[in-house]
Amino acid sequence: xxxxxxxxxxxxxxxxxxxxxxxxxxxxxxxxxxxxxxxxxxxxxxxxxxxxxxxxxxxxxxxxxxxxxxxxxxxxxxxxxxxxxxxxxxxxxxxxxxxxxxxxxxxxxxxxxxxxxxxxxxxxxxxxxxxxxxxxxxxxxxxxxxxxxxxxxxxxxxxxxxxxxxxxxxxxxxxxxxxxxxxxxxxxxxxxxxxxxxxxxxxxxx
Amino acid sequence: xxxxxxxxxxxxxxxxxxxxxxxxxxxxxxxxxxxxxxxxxxxxxxxxxxxxxxxxxxxxxxxxxxxxxxxxxxxxxxxxxxxxxxxxxxxxxxxxxxxxxxxxxxxxxxxxxxxxxxxxxxxxxxxxxxxxxxxxxxxxxxxxxxxxxxxxxxxxxxxxxxxxxxxxxxxxxxxxxxxxxxxxxxxxxxxxxxxxxxxxxxxxxxxxxxxxxxxxxxxxxxxxxxxxxxxxxxxxxxxxxxxxxxxxxxxxxxxxxxxxxxxxxxxxxxxxxxxxxxxxxxxxxxxxxxxxxxxxxxxxxxxxxxxxxxxxxxxxxxxxxxxxxxxxxxxxxxxxxxxxxxxxxxxxxxxxxxxxxxxxxxxxxxxxxxxxxxxxxxxxxxxxxxxxxxxxxxxxxxxxxxxxxxxxxxxxxxxxxxxxxxxxxxxxxxxxxxxxxxxxxxxxxxxxxxxxxxxxxxxxxxxxxxxx
Numbered sequence: 001x002x003x004x005x006x007x008x009x010x011x012x013x014x015x016x017x018x019x020x021x022x023x024x025x026x027x028x029x030x031x032x033x034x035x036x037x038x039x040x041x042x043x044x045x046x047x048x049x050x051x052x053x054x055x056x057x058x059x060x061x062x063x064x065x066x067x068x069x070x071x072x073x074x075x076x077x078x079x080x081x082x083x084x085x086x087x088x089x090x091x092x093x094x095x096x097x098x099x100x101x102x103x104x105x106x107x108x109x110x111x112x113x114x115x116x117x118x119x120x121x122x123x124x125x126x127x128x129x130x131x132x133x134x135x136x137x138x139x140x141x142x143x144x145x146x147x148x149x150x151x152x153x154x155x156x157x158x159x160x161x162x163x164x165x166x167x168x169x170x171x172x173x174x175x176x177x178x179x180x181x182x183x184x185x186x187x188x189x190x191x192x193x194x195x196x197x198x199x200x201x202x203x204x205x206x
Numbered sequence: 207x208x209x210x211x212x213x214x215x216x217x218x219x220x221x222x223x224x225x226x227x228x229x230x231x232x233x234x235x236x237x238x239x240x241x242x243x244x245x246x247x248x249x250x251x252x253x254x255x256x257x258x259x260x261x262x263x264x265x266x267x268x269x270x271x272x273x274x275x276x277x278x279x280x281x282x283x284x285x286x287x288x289x290x291x292x293x294x295x296x297x298x299x300x301x302x303x304x305x306x307x308x309x310x311x312x313x314x315x316x317x318x319x320x321x322x323x324x325x326x327x328x329x330x331x332x333x334x335x336x337x338x339x340x341x342x343x344x345x346x347x348x349x350x351x352x353x354x355x356x357x358x359x360x361x362x363x364x365x366x367x368x369x370x371x372x373x374x375x376x377x378x379x380x381x382x383x384x385x386x387x388x389x390x391x392x393x394x395x396x397x398x399x400x401x402x403x404x405x406x407x408x409x410x411x412x413x414x415x416x417x418x419x420x421x422x423x424x425x426x427x428x429x430x431x432x433x434x435x436x437x438x439x440x441x442x443x444x445x446x447x448x449x450x451x452x453x454x455x456x457x458x459x460x461x462x463x464x465x466x467x468x469x470x471x472x473x474x475x476x477x478x479x480x481x482x483x484x485x486x487x488x489x490x491x492x493x494x495x496x497x498x499x500x501x502x503x504x505x506x507x508x509x510x511x512x513x514x515x516x517x518x519x520x521x522x523x524x525x526x527x528x529x530x531x532x533x534x535x536x537x538x539x540x541x542x543x544x545x546x547x548x549x550x551x552x553x554x555x556x557x558x559x560x561x562x563x564x565x566x567x568x569x570x571x572x573x574x575x576x577x578x579x580x581x582x583x584x585x586x587x588x589x590x591x592x593x594x595x596x597x598x599x600x601x602x603x604x605x606x607x608x609x610x611x612x613x614x615x616x617x618x619x620x621x622x623x624x625x626x627x628x629x630x631x632x633x634x635x636x637x638x639x640x641x642x643x644x645x646x647x648x649x650x651x652x653x654x655x656x657x658x659x660x661x662x663x664x665x666x667x668x669x670x671x672x673x674x
């Protein structure tokens with residue numbers, strides 16, 4: 001996983017609530033067995049018309065936001081399906097940070113596994129950042145994970161909360177499987193203590 | 207004396223392997239269900255790192271999301287879908303994971319077959335790379351959906367890194383009237399608390415109306431917990447649960463069952479256990495529900511009307527309602543009943559069990575689907591299909607003009623060829639009415655199996671209680 005330290009990027013405003021993961025990437029694009037190459041399907045129904053041509057009015061089809069590295073949205077971002085193809089599509093498009101008032105739990109988790117930082121900030125702050133984002137190329141936002149601040153174009157710094165363990169993994173680009181395997185002895189002991197428990201019978205080959 | 211604990215607290219506590227200094231727990235996972243769409247990249251990750259599957263015998267694989275529901279004996283015609291299923295088959299063979307093959311009669315939707323085979327049991331932690339894993343909570347198991355990176359984490363370590371959820375109690379008192387089912391109750395709950403109402407929480411469903419539900423109804427309710435934002439739903443195991451589990455192929459037998467059962471009886475929440483939030487509904491006050499918008503919280507009773515955005519004070523919410531109405535081609539104040547439908551879909555992990563098919567067939571018996579309406583019945587599993595055929599339900603569906611298909615996720619998510627065409631309106635027993643969910647431009651109305659059958663007969667959304 002690519003570490004996340006600081007990100008200075010164009011931010012795209014997406015003033016919608018309840019952006020579900022079907023909207024981020026529809027199911028028909030989940031037939032792949034790879035993680036990469038999904039950026040072209042990001043927000044497919046919003047980005048393309050029935051003939052497959054770009055819709056000129058969608059923010060990610062317009063300059064400079066087609067180069068956005070940050071996305072700003074409204075409440076309950078990433079609700080619905082657990083598909084990790086949603087953060088994969090965001091990442092492949094180039095988005096490494098999503099700012100919204102709150103996030104659905106599974107999507108929120110999935111972001112951290114892919115080096116994407118989801119930041120929850122109050123609605124009024126999101127709206128102010130969205131105004132910044134509308135200014136386009138002259139209004140880059142900077143996200144500094146170590147200091148836990150978003151820096152607005154006017155220099156104002158907005159603090160945000162992040163789980164310390166996840167921050168550590170992101171800053172260092174660490175694979176959390178590797179972290180867990182450092183506790184292998186504890187897992188072995190736990191398993192040994194409950195082996196033979198009738199409440200968790202092993203599954204046979206059906 | 208120890209503080210009273212909830213059902214969630216008990217399952218959580220008994221699965222914590224280690225608590226890390228910041229409060230994150232290494233949580234042990236008893237059952238890992240995998241399918242073809244969210245697992246290939248996880249196995250690829252294992253291979254790249256030279257890791258093995260820690261406990262294949264705790265893992266069960268099946269293909270369901272992306273499989274055709276037409277005759278499959280000659281294989282899968284569509285190349286990408288075939289490759290995805292073949293990839294799963296290679297992965298389970300390479301890593302020794304138990305697998306239910308596509309042509310096995312036990313194949314079906316992962317959330318139907320887990321409980322059906324007795325692989326999902328009370329008190330377990332159960333995960334799957336699918337958000338509707340919450341279904342298994344109906345057995346009194348802590349079951350939740352995970353992403354593919356977490357699938358890889360569970361395959362490699364049999365654990366997950368988790369922070370404990372908050373406890374929410376949804377109590378449904380009273381007795382529902384005729385025509386009001388578990389689906390109507392859960393749609394009413396989502397309408398009440400909203401699609402983010404359960405975020406960060408595990409919802410425990412309780413109250414007389416929940417207690418009176420059969421296991422199928424409890425699974426329908428827990429299934430849609432995620433539509434209320436909660437990763438997991440729970441119902442305390444009771445005699446209904448134990449009777450349903452006994453005799454299932456992978457469940458404990460004989461003495462073992464008796465021992466397991468006495469453990470399961472310790473699981474229900476202690477008297478006085480504290481919940482972070484409580485919501486109370488009266489089942490007697492509910493009517494059959496139907497969704498009008500493109501979010502599962504956008505629901506009204508079938509006797510109701512499409513709400514008017516002009517009456518919504520919050521501008522962002524108003525804009526969202528206007529967008530939903532434009533997408534759904536509905537007008538404010540319009541009665542939901544009487545809205546013409548093009549397609550009726552009966553199936554999914556929400557409502558694809560034998561009890562659901564019986565409820566739909568009871569309405570359709572001796573009736574015909576309205577002219578011009580396409581009806582699909584997609585049983586949740588091959589065993590559900592066989593049971594339905596043994597009861598003659600397939601004959602009722604066919605005589606009514608429905609297609610009788612093979613098991614799979616099908617038109618719930620429009621991943622295989624079972625899709626709505628742009629502009630088509632569908633009465634669906636599934637779980638999500640998002641824009642484009644059942645196919646680009648498709649319009650979904652969520653409702654119960656009996657209500658779907660009523661819509662098929664009337665050719666429009668209809669109150670099943672008024673069908674003479």
